Amino acid sequence: MIKVEKLSKRYGATTAVQELSFQVPKGEVVGFLGPNGAGKTTTMRIIAGSLGATEGRVTLDGQDVFENPREVKRRIGYLPEVPPLYTDMKVRDYVRFAARLKGVDDINGAAEATIDRVGLAPVAHRIIDHLSKGFRQRCGVAQALVHNPEVLILDEPYSGLDPAQRVEIRDLLKELAQEDRTVILSTHVLGDIEAMCERVVILNNGKMVGQGPISELTKVLGGRTINLSVVRPEGLLDTLSAIPGVLKVTPGEAGTISLFTEPGDIREQVAAAAVPYGLLEFSGRQSLEDIFLHLTQQAEA
Amino acid sequence: MGNILAIAKRELRNYFATPVGWLSLCGYILLTGFFFTIFLGFYSEQAATMGFDPYGPAEMNVDEYLVSPFFGNANIILLFLCPALTMRLFSEDRKAKSLELLLTSPISTAEIVLGKYLGALSFVLVLFLGTLHYPTLLFWMGDPDPGIMASCYLSWTMMTACFMAVGLMASSFTENQMVAMILAFGILLMFWLLGWAEGSLGSTGFQGSLKDVLSFVSLVNRTEDMQKGLIHTKDLVYFGSFVAFFLFVTHQRVEAYRWR
Numbered sequence: 156m157i158k159v160e161k162l163s164k165r166y167g168a169t170t171a172v173q174e175l176s177f178q179v180p181k182g183e184v185v186g187f188l189g190p191n192g193a194g195k196t197t198t199m200r201i202i203a204g205s206l207g208a209t210e211g212r213v214t215l216d217g218q219d220v221f222e223n224p225r226e227v228k229r230r231i232g233y234l235p236e237v238p239p240l241y242t243d244m245k246v247r248d249y250v251r252f253a254a255r256l257k258g259v260d261d262i263n264g265a266a267e268a269t270i271d272r273v274g275l276a277p278v279a280h281r282i283i284d285h286l287s288k289g290f291r292q293r294c295g296v297a298q299a300l301v302h303n304p305e306v307l308i309l310d311e312p313y314s315g316l317d318p319a320q321r322v323e324i325r326d327l328l329k330e331l332a333q334e335d336r337t338v339i340l341s342t343h344v345l346g347d348i349e350a351m352c353e354r355v356v357i358l359n360n361g362k363m364v365g366q367g368p369i370s371e372l373t374k375v376l377g378g379r380t381i382n383l384s385v386v387r388p389e390g391l392l393d394t395l396s397a398i399p400g401v402l403k404v405t406p407g408e409a410g411t412i413s414l415f416t417e418p419g420d421i422r423e424q425v426a427a428a429a430v431p432y433g434l435l436e437f438s439g440r441q442s443l444e445d446i447f448l449h450l451t452q453q454a455e456a
Numbered sequence: 457m458g459n460i461l462a463i464a465k466r467e468l469r470n471y472f473a474t475p476v477g478w479l480s481l482c483g484y485i486l487l488t489g490f491f492f493t494i495f496l497g498f499y500s501e502q503a504a505t506m507g508f509d510p511y512g513p514a515e516m517n518v519d520e521y522l523v524s525p526f527f528g529n530a531n532i533i534l535l536f537l538c539p540a541l542t543m544r545l546f547s548e549d550r551k552a553k554s555l556e557l558l559l560t561s562p563i564s565t566a567e568i569v570l571g572k573y574l575g576a577l578s579f580v581l582v583l584f585l586g587t588l589h590y591p592t593l594l595f596w597m598g599d600p601d602p603g604i605m606a607s608c609y610l611s612w613t614m615m616t617a618c619f620m621a622v623g624l625m626a627s628s629f630t631e632n633q634m635v636a637m638i639l640a641f642g643i644l645l646m647f648w649l650l651g652w653a654e655g656s657l658g659s660t661g662f663q664g665s666l667k668d669v670l671s672f673v674s675l676v677n678r679t680e681d682m683q684k685g686l687i688h689t690k691d692l693v694y695f696g697s698f699v700a701f702f703l704f705v706t707h708q709r710v711e712a713y714r715w716r
Protein backbone atom coordinates (compact mmCIF):
# COMPACT_ATOMS: atom_id res chain seq x y z
CA MET A 156 0.00 0.00 0.00
CA ILE A 157 1.21 3.47 -0.88
CA LYS A 158 0.52 6.04 1.77
CA VAL A 159 0.97 9.75 1.15
CA GLU A 160 0.71 11.79 4.32
CA LYS A 161 0.42 15.58 4.49
CA LEU A 162 2.77 15.95 1.58
CA SER A 163 3.89 19.48 0.71
CA LYS A 164 6.40 20.68 -1.86
CA ARG A 165 7.49 24.25 -2.36
CA TYR A 166 9.78 25.46 -5.13
CA GLY A 167 11.03 28.68 -3.64
CA ALA A 168 7.93 30.81 -3.40
CA THR A 169 5.60 28.58 -5.45
CA THR A 170 3.74 25.86 -3.65
CA ALA A 171 3.34 22.93 -6.03
CA VAL A 172 1.72 20.49 -3.60
CA GLN A 173 0.00 21.37 -0.34
CA GLU A 174 -0.84 18.99 2.50
CA LEU A 175 -1.77 16.19 0.16
CA SER A 176 -2.88 12.90 1.73
CA PHE A 177 -4.20 9.79 0.06
CA GLN A 178 -3.68 6.04 -0.03
CA VAL A 179 -3.50 3.49 -2.77
CA PRO A 180 -4.20 -0.09 -1.65
CA LYS A 181 -2.16 -2.90 -3.17
CA GLY A 182 -3.31 -3.90 -6.62
CA GLU A 183 -5.48 -0.85 -7.22
CA VAL A 184 -5.32 1.23 -10.38
CA VAL A 185 -5.70 4.90 -9.59
CA GLY A 186 -6.07 7.80 -11.98
CA PHE A 187 -4.45 11.06 -11.06
CA LEU A 188 -6.44 13.83 -12.67
CA GLY A 189 -5.74 17.50 -12.80
CA PRO A 190 -5.13 20.40 -15.15
CA ASN A 191 -1.59 21.44 -16.05
CA GLY A 192 0.24 22.75 -13.01
CA ALA A 193 -1.97 20.88 -10.55
CA GLY A 194 1.02 19.15 -8.98
CA LYS A 195 0.69 15.67 -10.51
CA THR A 196 4.26 15.41 -11.72
CA THR A 197 5.63 16.79 -8.48
CA THR A 198 3.71 14.24 -6.41
CA MET A 199 4.73 11.35 -8.63
CA ARG A 200 8.40 12.33 -8.60
CA ILE A 201 8.32 12.42 -4.82
CA ILE A 202 6.78 8.95 -4.68
CA ALA A 203 9.35 7.66 -7.18
CA GLY A 204 12.16 9.14 -5.12
CA SER A 205 13.65 11.62 -7.57
CA LEU A 206 12.44 14.67 -5.68
CA GLY A 207 12.48 15.48 -1.98
CA ALA A 208 9.35 16.62 -0.20
CA THR A 209 9.33 19.87 1.76
CA GLU A 210 7.03 18.35 4.36
CA GLY A 211 5.15 15.13 4.90
CA ARG A 212 6.07 11.60 4.01
CA VAL A 213 5.47 8.84 1.53
CA THR A 214 5.65 5.19 2.47
CA LEU A 215 5.33 1.93 0.58
CA ASP A 216 4.16 -0.83 2.91
CA GLY A 217 5.48 1.18 5.81
CA GLN A 218 8.91 1.86 4.31
CA ASP A 219 9.73 5.53 3.88
CA VAL A 220 10.77 6.50 0.37
CA PHE A 221 13.52 8.77 1.63
CA GLU A 222 14.77 6.71 4.51
CA ASN A 223 15.02 3.45 2.55
CA PRO A 224 15.42 4.66 -1.02
CA ARG A 225 17.13 1.53 -2.28
CA GLU A 226 14.50 -0.90 -1.02
CA VAL A 227 11.58 1.23 -2.14
CA LYS A 228 12.98 2.10 -5.56
CA ARG A 229 13.52 -1.57 -6.32
CA ARG A 230 9.77 -2.04 -6.01
CA ILE A 231 8.68 0.97 -8.05
CA GLY A 232 8.73 1.51 -11.79
CA TYR A 233 8.41 5.10 -12.90
CA LEU A 234 7.67 6.47 -16.34
CA PRO A 235 8.22 10.24 -16.27
CA GLU A 236 6.35 12.72 -18.45
CA VAL A 237 9.34 12.76 -20.81
CA PRO A 238 10.71 9.20 -21.09
CA PRO A 239 14.23 9.15 -19.58
CA LEU A 240 16.02 7.84 -22.64
CA TYR A 241 19.65 7.80 -23.67
CA THR A 242 18.92 8.33 -27.32
CA ASP A 243 22.43 7.47 -28.48
CA MET A 244 21.97 3.88 -27.28
CA LYS A 245 20.47 0.92 -29.02
CA VAL A 246 17.17 -0.23 -27.56
CA ARG A 247 18.54 -3.53 -26.28
CA ASP A 248 21.58 -1.87 -24.66
CA TYR A 249 19.35 0.72 -23.05
CA VAL A 250 16.99 -1.85 -21.54
CA ARG A 251 19.98 -3.85 -20.26
CA PHE A 252 21.48 -0.71 -18.78
CA ALA A 253 18.19 0.04 -17.01
CA ALA A 254 18.00 -3.58 -15.78
CA ARG A 255 21.46 -3.29 -14.27
CA LEU A 256 20.68 0.00 -12.54
CA LYS A 257 17.46 -1.41 -11.14
CA GLY A 258 19.39 -4.25 -9.54
CA VAL A 259 17.99 -7.13 -11.60
CA ASP A 260 19.82 -10.45 -11.17
CA ASP A 261 19.45 -11.94 -14.63
CA ILE A 262 20.09 -8.83 -16.70
CA ASN A 263 19.93 -10.31 -20.18
CA GLY A 264 16.94 -12.50 -19.38
CA ALA A 265 14.96 -9.64 -17.86
CA ALA A 266 15.87 -7.31 -20.72
CA GLU A 267 14.76 -9.76 -23.41
CA ALA A 268 11.53 -10.59 -21.60
CA THR A 269 10.73 -6.88 -21.22
CA ILE A 270 11.58 -6.11 -24.84
CA ASP A 271 9.11 -8.80 -25.93
CA ARG A 272 6.53 -7.73 -23.40
CA VAL A 273 6.35 -4.10 -24.51
CA GLY A 274 6.63 -4.86 -28.21
CA LEU A 275 10.13 -3.55 -28.85
CA ALA A 276 11.44 -6.76 -30.42
CA PRO A 277 11.30 -5.50 -34.02
CA VAL A 278 13.44 -2.46 -33.17
CA ALA A 279 15.66 -3.92 -30.43
CA HIS A 280 18.83 -3.47 -32.48
CA ARG A 281 18.06 0.13 -33.49
CA ILE A 282 19.30 3.36 -32.01
CA ILE A 283 16.61 5.02 -29.90
CA ASP A 284 17.14 8.38 -31.57
CA HIS A 285 15.86 6.93 -34.85
CA LEU A 286 12.60 5.58 -33.40
CA SER A 287 9.08 6.98 -33.62
CA LYS A 288 7.45 8.56 -30.59
CA GLY A 289 5.37 5.48 -29.96
CA PHE A 290 8.43 3.22 -29.78
CA ARG A 291 10.25 5.73 -27.60
CA GLN A 292 7.35 5.67 -25.20
CA ARG A 293 7.63 1.87 -25.18
CA CYS A 294 11.31 2.23 -24.29
CA GLY A 295 10.20 4.40 -21.40
CA VAL A 296 7.72 1.72 -20.32
CA ALA A 297 10.44 -0.94 -20.66
CA GLN A 298 12.69 1.00 -18.33
CA ALA A 299 9.89 1.19 -15.75
CA LEU A 300 9.02 -2.48 -16.09
CA VAL A 301 12.33 -4.27 -16.44
CA HIS A 302 12.67 -5.09 -12.74
CA ASN A 303 9.08 -6.33 -12.60
CA PRO A 304 7.99 -3.80 -9.94
CA GLU A 305 4.84 -4.14 -7.86
CA VAL A 306 4.13 -0.45 -8.29
CA LEU A 307 3.96 1.41 -11.58
CA ILE A 308 3.86 5.19 -11.70
CA LEU A 309 3.00 6.57 -15.10
CA ASP A 310 3.06 10.31 -15.71
CA GLU A 311 0.87 11.33 -18.66
CA PRO A 312 1.84 8.26 -20.67
CA TYR A 313 -0.28 9.27 -23.65
CA SER A 314 0.79 12.87 -24.09
CA GLY A 315 2.41 13.71 -27.39
CA LEU A 316 1.31 10.48 -29.10
CA ASP A 317 -0.80 10.33 -32.21
CA PRO A 318 -4.19 8.57 -31.91
CA ALA A 319 -2.93 5.22 -33.22
CA GLN A 320 0.07 5.19 -30.88
CA ARG A 321 -2.20 6.27 -28.07
CA VAL A 322 -4.41 3.23 -28.54
CA GLU A 323 -1.38 0.91 -28.69
CA ILE A 324 0.17 2.27 -25.51
CA ARG A 325 -3.21 2.23 -23.80
CA ASP A 326 -3.72 -1.44 -24.60
CA LEU A 327 -0.25 -2.22 -23.30
CA LEU A 328 -0.77 -0.32 -20.06
CA LYS A 329 -4.18 -1.86 -19.58
CA GLU A 330 -2.59 -5.31 -19.72
CA LEU A 331 0.11 -4.29 -17.27
CA ALA A 332 -2.47 -2.87 -14.89
CA GLN A 333 -4.38 -6.15 -14.85
CA GLU A 334 -1.35 -8.07 -13.60
CA ASP A 335 -1.98 -7.42 -9.93
CA ARG A 336 0.13 -4.29 -9.86
CA THR A 337 -0.53 -1.10 -8.02
CA VAL A 338 -0.72 1.60 -10.67
CA ILE A 339 -0.89 5.37 -10.45
CA LEU A 340 -1.51 7.01 -13.77
CA SER A 341 -1.78 10.75 -14.30
CA THR A 342 -3.54 12.59 -17.05
CA HIS A 343 -5.47 15.73 -17.78
CA VAL A 344 -7.80 13.94 -20.21
CA LEU A 345 -10.60 12.05 -18.51
CA GLY A 346 -11.16 9.70 -21.46
CA ASP A 347 -7.63 8.33 -21.08
CA ILE A 348 -8.34 6.55 -17.86
CA GLU A 349 -12.07 5.88 -17.85
CA ALA A 350 -11.45 2.41 -19.21
CA MET A 351 -8.78 1.27 -16.79
CA CYS A 352 -8.92 3.10 -13.48
CA GLU A 353 -11.00 1.94 -10.58
CA ARG A 354 -10.66 5.17 -8.73
CA VAL A 355 -9.59 8.72 -9.45
CA VAL A 356 -7.89 11.33 -7.31
CA ILE A 357 -8.44 14.84 -8.56
CA LEU A 358 -5.86 17.53 -7.95
CA ASN A 359 -6.07 21.23 -8.47
CA ASN A 360 -3.54 23.83 -7.39
CA GLY A 361 -1.61 21.26 -5.40
CA LYS A 362 -4.61 20.13 -3.35
CA MET A 363 -6.90 17.18 -3.59
CA VAL A 364 -10.35 18.40 -4.60
CA GLY A 365 -12.08 15.08 -4.89
CA GLN A 366 -11.67 11.34 -5.10
CA GLY A 367 -13.80 8.32 -5.67
CA PRO A 368 -14.84 5.68 -8.19
CA ILE A 369 -14.83 7.17 -11.64
CA SER A 370 -18.48 6.38 -12.42
CA GLU A 371 -19.66 8.23 -9.35
CA LEU A 372 -17.58 11.25 -10.09
CA THR A 373 -19.15 11.83 -13.44
CA LYS A 374 -22.62 11.17 -12.04
CA VAL A 375 -22.51 13.17 -8.87
CA LEU A 376 -19.86 15.74 -9.37
CA GLY A 377 -20.04 18.67 -11.64
CA GLY A 378 -22.50 19.81 -14.18
CA ARG A 379 -21.93 19.41 -17.84
CA THR A 380 -21.76 21.61 -20.84
CA ILE A 381 -24.26 20.80 -23.58
CA ASN A 382 -23.72 22.17 -27.03
CA LEU A 383 -26.51 22.09 -29.56
CA SER A 384 -27.43 23.66 -32.83
CA VAL A 385 -30.97 24.18 -34.11
CA VAL A 386 -32.61 25.56 -37.25
CA ARG A 387 -34.82 28.13 -35.46
CA PRO A 388 -33.17 29.37 -32.27
CA GLU A 389 -35.84 32.08 -31.62
CA GLY A 390 -37.68 31.31 -28.40
CA LEU A 391 -35.59 28.29 -27.54
CA LEU A 392 -33.40 30.25 -25.15
CA ASP A 393 -36.32 30.90 -22.83
CA THR A 394 -37.57 27.34 -23.09
CA LEU A 395 -34.16 26.00 -22.15
CA SER A 396 -33.70 28.41 -19.24
CA ALA A 397 -37.00 27.16 -17.82
CA ILE A 398 -35.80 23.55 -17.57
CA PRO A 399 -34.93 22.77 -13.94
CA GLY A 400 -31.20 22.18 -13.55
CA VAL A 401 -30.09 24.49 -16.33
CA LEU A 402 -27.76 27.13 -14.91
CA LYS A 403 -26.75 29.23 -17.83
CA VAL A 404 -27.64 29.49 -21.50
CA THR A 405 -25.30 31.16 -23.96
CA PRO A 406 -26.36 31.74 -27.59
CA GLY A 407 -23.65 31.40 -30.22
CA GLU A 408 -23.52 32.07 -33.95
CA ALA A 409 -25.81 30.51 -36.57
CA GLY A 410 -28.22 28.75 -34.28
CA THR A 411 -25.71 27.25 -31.89
CA ILE A 412 -26.41 27.34 -28.17
CA SER A 413 -24.34 26.17 -25.28
CA LEU A 414 -25.70 25.62 -21.82
CA PHE A 415 -24.26 24.62 -18.51
CA THR A 416 -26.16 22.39 -16.12
CA GLU A 417 -26.16 21.49 -12.47
CA PRO A 418 -24.92 18.06 -11.33
CA GLY A 419 -27.20 15.34 -12.61
CA ASP A 420 -28.03 14.20 -16.08
CA ILE A 421 -30.74 16.27 -17.83
CA ARG A 422 -29.67 15.64 -21.40
CA GLU A 423 -32.97 13.95 -22.22
CA GLN A 424 -35.10 16.92 -21.17
CA VAL A 425 -32.87 19.36 -23.04
CA ALA A 426 -32.97 17.29 -26.22
CA ALA A 427 -36.73 16.91 -26.01
CA ALA A 428 -37.15 20.67 -25.62
CA ALA A 429 -34.95 21.38 -28.59
CA VAL A 430 -36.48 18.96 -31.09
CA PRO A 431 -39.47 21.21 -32.04
CA TYR A 432 -36.98 23.94 -32.94
CA GLY A 433 -35.28 21.76 -35.56
CA LEU A 434 -32.47 20.06 -33.62
CA LEU A 435 -29.44 19.45 -35.84
CA GLU A 436 -26.58 18.68 -33.47
CA PHE A 437 -26.34 17.71 -29.86
CA SER A 438 -23.34 16.94 -27.68
CA GLY A 439 -23.48 16.55 -23.95
CA ARG A 440 -20.26 14.77 -23.09
CA GLN A 441 -19.17 15.62 -19.62
CA SER A 442 -15.68 16.99 -19.78
CA LEU A 443 -13.09 17.01 -17.10
CA GLU A 444 -13.11 20.76 -17.31
CA ASP A 445 -16.73 20.72 -16.17
CA ILE A 446 -15.86 18.60 -13.17
CA PHE A 447 -12.97 20.85 -12.32
CA LEU A 448 -15.16 23.88 -12.61
CA HIS A 449 -17.58 22.38 -10.20
CA LEU A 450 -15.01 21.03 -7.76
CA THR A 451 -12.89 24.13 -7.63
CA GLN A 452 -15.94 26.34 -7.18
CA GLN A 453 -16.99 24.08 -4.36
CA ALA A 454 -13.51 24.29 -2.84
CA GLU A 455 -13.58 28.07 -2.93
CA ALA A 456 -17.08 28.36 -1.49
CA MET B 457 30.78 -1.10 -7.85
CA GLY B 458 28.70 -2.77 -10.57
CA ASN B 459 26.55 0.34 -10.87
CA ILE B 460 29.58 2.61 -11.14
CA LEU B 461 31.03 0.48 -13.91
CA ALA B 462 27.70 0.30 -15.74
CA ILE B 463 27.41 4.10 -15.74
CA ALA B 464 31.09 4.51 -16.66
CA LYS B 465 30.73 2.10 -19.55
CA ARG B 466 27.69 3.95 -20.82
CA GLU B 467 29.50 7.27 -20.72
CA LEU B 468 32.56 5.84 -22.44
CA ARG B 469 30.46 4.32 -25.21
CA ASN B 470 28.62 7.59 -25.64
CA TYR B 471 31.84 9.27 -26.79
CA PHE B 472 32.14 6.76 -29.59
CA ALA B 473 28.46 7.06 -30.50
CA THR B 474 28.74 10.79 -31.19
CA PRO B 475 31.00 12.88 -33.42
CA VAL B 476 32.44 14.57 -30.32
CA GLY B 477 34.41 11.46 -29.41
CA TRP B 478 35.83 10.84 -32.85
CA LEU B 479 36.61 14.52 -33.42
CA SER B 480 38.43 14.67 -30.09
CA LEU B 481 40.40 11.57 -30.94
CA CYS B 482 41.45 12.92 -34.35
CA GLY B 483 42.10 16.39 -33.01
CA TYR B 484 44.14 15.10 -30.13
CA ILE B 485 46.32 12.88 -32.31
CA LEU B 486 46.84 15.67 -34.84
CA LEU B 487 47.75 18.27 -32.22
CA THR B 488 50.10 16.02 -30.25
CA GLY B 489 51.64 15.08 -33.60
CA PHE B 490 52.15 18.76 -34.32
CA PHE B 491 53.81 19.32 -30.92
CA PHE B 492 55.93 16.21 -31.32
CA THR B 493 57.15 17.25 -34.76
CA ILE B 494 58.11 20.71 -33.50
CA PHE B 495 60.06 19.41 -30.52
CA LEU B 496 61.67 16.68 -32.58
CA GLY B 497 62.71 19.40 -35.03
CA PHE B 498 64.25 21.53 -32.25
CA TYR B 499 65.99 18.55 -30.84
CA SER B 500 67.60 17.37 -34.06
CA GLU B 501 68.58 20.92 -35.02
CA GLN B 502 70.30 21.49 -31.69
CA ALA B 503 71.86 18.07 -31.70
CA ALA B 504 73.27 18.79 -35.14
CA THR B 505 74.68 22.16 -33.99
CA MET B 506 76.19 20.52 -30.95
CA GLY B 507 77.92 17.99 -33.07
CA PHE B 508 80.14 20.85 -34.27
CA ASP B 509 80.85 22.14 -30.77
CA PRO B 510 83.98 20.46 -29.37
CA TYR B 511 83.19 21.70 -25.84
CA GLY B 512 79.54 20.58 -25.81
CA PRO B 513 78.24 17.32 -24.30
CA ALA B 514 78.95 14.29 -26.41
CA GLU B 515 75.25 13.57 -26.79
CA MET B 516 72.09 15.58 -26.10
CA ASN B 517 69.91 13.87 -23.55
CA VAL B 518 66.68 12.85 -25.29
CA ASP B 519 64.68 12.79 -22.04
CA GLU B 520 65.66 16.28 -21.02
CA TYR B 521 65.52 17.92 -24.43
CA LEU B 522 62.68 16.09 -26.13
CA VAL B 523 60.47 13.96 -23.88
CA SER B 524 59.93 16.45 -21.04
CA PRO B 525 59.31 19.51 -23.23
CA PHE B 526 56.93 17.55 -25.43
CA PHE B 527 54.82 16.24 -22.57
CA GLY B 528 54.95 19.55 -20.72
CA ASN B 529 53.80 21.63 -23.67
CA ALA B 530 51.15 19.19 -24.80
CA ASN B 531 49.42 19.80 -21.44
CA ILE B 532 47.76 22.80 -23.01
CA ILE B 533 45.76 20.60 -25.40
CA LEU B 534 44.11 19.01 -22.36
CA LEU B 535 43.19 22.45 -21.05
CA PHE B 536 40.96 22.94 -24.08
CA LEU B 537 39.90 19.36 -24.58
CA CYS B 538 38.70 18.39 -21.10
CA PRO B 539 35.93 21.01 -20.78
CA ALA B 540 34.59 19.91 -24.17
CA LEU B 541 34.53 16.29 -23.01
CA THR B 542 32.86 16.93 -19.67
CA MET B 543 30.29 19.56 -20.63
CA ARG B 544 27.53 17.11 -21.45
CA LEU B 545 27.96 14.73 -18.50
CA PHE B 546 25.25 16.21 -16.29
CA SER B 547 23.97 19.10 -18.43
CA GLU B 548 22.66 16.95 -21.24
CA ASP B 549 21.33 14.34 -18.85
CA ARG B 550 19.29 16.97 -17.04
CA LYS B 551 18.10 18.72 -20.16
CA ALA B 552 17.01 15.49 -21.85
CA LYS B 553 15.46 14.36 -18.53
CA SER B 554 17.35 11.08 -18.75
CA LEU B 555 18.80 11.81 -15.32
CA GLU B 556 15.41 10.71 -13.95
CA LEU B 557 16.37 7.13 -14.79
CA LEU B 558 19.43 7.40 -12.57
CA LEU B 559 17.66 9.30 -9.80
CA THR B 560 14.81 6.81 -9.56
CA SER B 561 17.06 3.73 -9.65
CA PRO B 562 18.19 2.04 -6.43
CA ILE B 563 21.67 3.54 -6.65
CA SER B 564 23.39 6.29 -4.68
CA THR B 565 24.35 9.75 -5.87
CA ALA B 566 28.00 8.88 -5.22
CA GLU B 567 27.71 5.98 -7.64
CA ILE B 568 26.26 8.29 -10.30
CA VAL B 569 29.01 10.88 -9.86
CA LEU B 570 31.85 8.34 -9.78
CA GLY B 571 30.44 6.43 -12.73
CA LYS B 572 30.24 9.50 -14.91
CA TYR B 573 33.67 10.66 -13.79
CA LEU B 574 35.42 7.37 -14.45
CA GLY B 575 33.68 6.94 -17.80
CA ALA B 576 34.84 10.34 -19.01
CA LEU B 577 38.33 9.89 -17.59
CA SER B 578 38.75 6.54 -19.28
CA PHE B 579 37.94 8.16 -22.61
CA VAL B 580 40.98 10.40 -22.20
CA LEU B 581 43.06 7.37 -21.36
CA VAL B 582 41.92 5.98 -24.71
CA LEU B 583 43.14 9.22 -26.29
CA PHE B 584 46.51 8.68 -24.63
CA LEU B 585 46.70 5.28 -26.30
CA GLY B 586 46.55 7.22 -29.54
CA THR B 587 49.89 8.88 -28.68
CA LEU B 588 51.85 5.70 -28.03
CA HIS B 589 53.51 5.85 -31.43
CA TYR B 590 55.69 8.78 -30.29
CA PRO B 591 57.45 6.83 -27.53
CA THR B 592 57.59 3.83 -29.82
CA LEU B 593 59.40 5.93 -32.38
CA LEU B 594 61.83 7.23 -29.78
CA PHE B 595 62.61 3.81 -28.38
CA TRP B 596 63.17 2.56 -31.89
CA MET B 597 65.49 5.42 -32.87
CA GLY B 598 67.22 6.16 -29.59
CA ASP B 599 67.52 5.28 -25.98
CA PRO B 600 65.06 7.23 -23.80
CA ASP B 601 64.47 6.30 -20.15
CA PRO B 602 61.32 4.14 -19.85
CA GLY B 603 60.81 5.30 -16.25
CA ILE B 604 60.68 8.94 -17.28
CA MET B 605 58.35 8.10 -20.11
CA ALA B 606 55.97 6.32 -17.75
CA SER B 607 56.19 9.19 -15.30
CA CYS B 608 55.27 11.61 -18.10
CA TYR B 609 52.16 9.60 -18.89
CA LEU B 610 51.34 9.58 -15.19
CA SER B 611 51.62 13.38 -15.16
CA TRP B 612 49.15 13.63 -18.04
CA THR B 613 46.80 11.28 -16.26
CA MET B 614 46.95 13.25 -13.00
CA MET B 615 46.43 16.51 -14.77
CA THR B 616 43.49 15.11 -16.76
CA ALA B 617 42.00 13.62 -13.61
CA CYS B 618 41.95 17.13 -12.10
CA PHE B 619 40.64 18.82 -15.23
CA MET B 620 37.84 16.28 -15.67
CA ALA B 621 36.76 16.69 -12.04
CA VAL B 622 36.44 20.45 -12.54
CA GLY B 623 34.56 19.86 -15.80
CA LEU B 624 32.16 17.38 -14.21
CA MET B 625 31.40 19.85 -11.45
CA ALA B 626 30.75 22.66 -13.94
CA SER B 627 28.40 20.39 -15.84
CA SER B 628 26.39 19.69 -12.70
CA PHE B 629 25.64 23.38 -12.32
CA THR B 630 23.76 24.02 -15.54
CA GLU B 631 21.55 22.41 -18.16
CA ASN B 632 23.36 24.39 -20.82
CA GLN B 633 26.38 22.54 -22.19
CA MET B 634 27.98 25.69 -23.58
CA VAL B 635 27.80 27.38 -20.20
CA ALA B 636 29.24 24.27 -18.56
CA MET B 637 32.16 24.26 -20.95
CA ILE B 638 32.92 27.94 -20.51
CA LEU B 639 32.67 27.65 -16.74
CA ALA B 640 35.04 24.69 -16.67
CA PHE B 641 37.45 26.37 -19.04
CA GLY B 642 37.38 29.56 -16.96
CA ILE B 643 38.23 27.71 -13.76
CA LEU B 644 41.00 25.71 -15.42
CA LEU B 645 42.43 28.80 -17.08
CA MET B 646 42.60 30.47 -13.71
CA PHE B 647 44.66 27.59 -12.31
CA TRP B 648 46.81 27.71 -15.42
CA LEU B 649 47.49 31.43 -15.17
CA LEU B 650 48.31 31.14 -11.47
CA GLY B 651 51.06 28.77 -12.54
CA TRP B 652 52.42 31.37 -14.94
CA ALA B 653 52.24 34.09 -12.32
CA GLU B 654 54.27 31.95 -9.99
CA GLY B 655 57.01 31.58 -12.56
CA SER B 656 57.35 35.36 -12.89
CA LEU B 657 57.73 36.07 -9.16
CA GLY B 658 60.98 36.48 -7.24
CA SER B 659 61.73 34.04 -4.44
CA THR B 660 62.33 36.48 -1.54
CA GLY B 661 60.15 38.67 0.74
CA PHE B 662 56.51 39.22 -0.14
CA GLN B 663 56.98 37.91 -3.65
CA GLY B 664 58.44 34.80 -2.11
CA SER B 665 55.45 34.14 0.14
CA LEU B 666 53.04 34.80 -2.70
CA LYS B 667 55.06 32.42 -4.82
CA ASP B 668 54.66 29.73 -2.16
CA VAL B 669 50.91 30.17 -2.14
CA LEU B 670 50.70 30.11 -5.91
CA SER B 671 52.92 27.09 -6.19
CA PHE B 672 50.55 25.33 -3.83
CA VAL B 673 47.48 25.98 -5.97
CA SER B 674 49.14 25.68 -9.35
CA LEU B 675 48.33 22.38 -10.98
CA VAL B 676 50.58 22.61 -13.97
CA ASN B 677 53.76 23.38 -12.06
CA ARG B 678 53.23 20.23 -10.06
CA THR B 679 53.51 18.17 -13.19
CA GLU B 680 56.93 19.58 -14.07
CA ASP B 681 58.88 17.36 -11.70
CA MET B 682 56.84 14.39 -12.73
CA GLN B 683 57.68 15.04 -16.33
CA LYS B 684 61.35 14.87 -15.34
CA GLY B 685 60.73 11.50 -13.76
CA LEU B 686 60.42 12.69 -10.16
CA ILE B 687 57.27 11.45 -8.48
CA HIS B 688 56.63 13.05 -5.07
CA THR B 689 54.06 11.56 -2.74
CA LYS B 690 52.90 15.04 -1.75
CA ASP B 691 52.04 15.81 -5.37
CA LEU B 692 50.03 12.62 -5.70
CA VAL B 693 48.21 13.46 -2.48
CA TYR B 694 47.55 16.94 -3.81
CA PHE B 695 46.05 15.65 -7.07
CA GLY B 696 43.98 13.13 -5.15
CA SER B 697 42.59 15.79 -2.84
CA PHE B 698 41.92 18.13 -5.74
CA VAL B 699 39.83 15.48 -7.51
CA ALA B 700 38.09 14.49 -4.27
CA PHE B 701 37.14 18.10 -3.56
CA PHE B 702 35.53 18.72 -6.94
CA LEU B 703 33.77 15.37 -6.95
CA PHE B 704 32.40 16.17 -3.51
CA VAL B 705 31.00 19.50 -4.71
CA THR B 706 29.44 17.67 -7.67
CA HIS B 707 27.90 15.14 -5.33
CA GLN B 708 26.35 17.87 -3.18
CA ARG B 709 25.08 19.60 -6.26
CA VAL B 710 23.39 16.48 -7.62
CA GLU B 711 21.87 15.76 -4.20
CA ALA B 712 20.51 19.29 -4.27
CA TYR B 713 18.50 18.56 -7.44
CA ARG B 714 16.25 16.50 -5.25
CA TRP B 715 15.64 19.34 -2.86
CA ARG B 716 15.19 22.27 -5.17
Ligand SMILES: Nc1ncnc2c1ncn2[C@@H]1O[C@H](COP(=O)(O)OP(=O)(O)O)[C@@H](O)[C@H]1O
Binds near residue numbers: 170172189192196716
Ligand atom coordinates in the same frame (compact mmCIF):
# COMPACT_ATOMS: atom_id res chain seq x y z
N1 LIG C 1 11.38 22.68 -10.97
C1 LIG C 1 10.41 23.55 -10.67
N2 LIG C 1 10.72 24.78 -10.23
C2 LIG C 1 9.75 25.66 -9.91
N3 LIG C 1 8.44 25.42 -10.02
C3 LIG C 1 8.06 24.23 -10.47
C4 LIG C 1 9.02 23.23 -10.83
N4 LIG C 1 8.35 22.12 -11.24
C5 LIG C 1 7.04 22.41 -11.14
N5 LIG C 1 6.85 23.68 -10.68
C6 LIG C 1 5.55 24.31 -10.42
O1 LIG C 1 4.82 23.50 -9.55
C7 LIG C 1 3.46 23.43 -9.96
C8 LIG C 1 3.04 22.00 -10.17
O2 LIG C 1 3.72 21.49 -11.30
P1 LIG C 1 3.59 19.99 -11.79
O3 LIG C 1 3.80 19.09 -10.63
O4 LIG C 1 4.51 19.83 -12.94
O5 LIG C 1 2.09 19.90 -12.26
P2 LIG C 1 1.37 18.93 -13.31
O6 LIG C 1 2.26 17.75 -13.52
O7 LIG C 1 0.07 18.57 -12.65
O8 LIG C 1 1.16 19.69 -14.56
C9 LIG C 1 3.33 24.30 -11.18
O9 LIG C 1 2.83 25.55 -10.77
C10 LIG C 1 4.74 24.44 -11.69
O10 LIG C 1 4.92 25.68 -12.30
Ligand SMILES: [Mg+2]
Binds near residue numbers: 195197236
Ligand atom coordinates in the same frame (compact mmCIF):
# COMPACT_ATOMS: atom_id res chain seq x y z
MG1 LIG D 1 2.96 17.07 -15.24
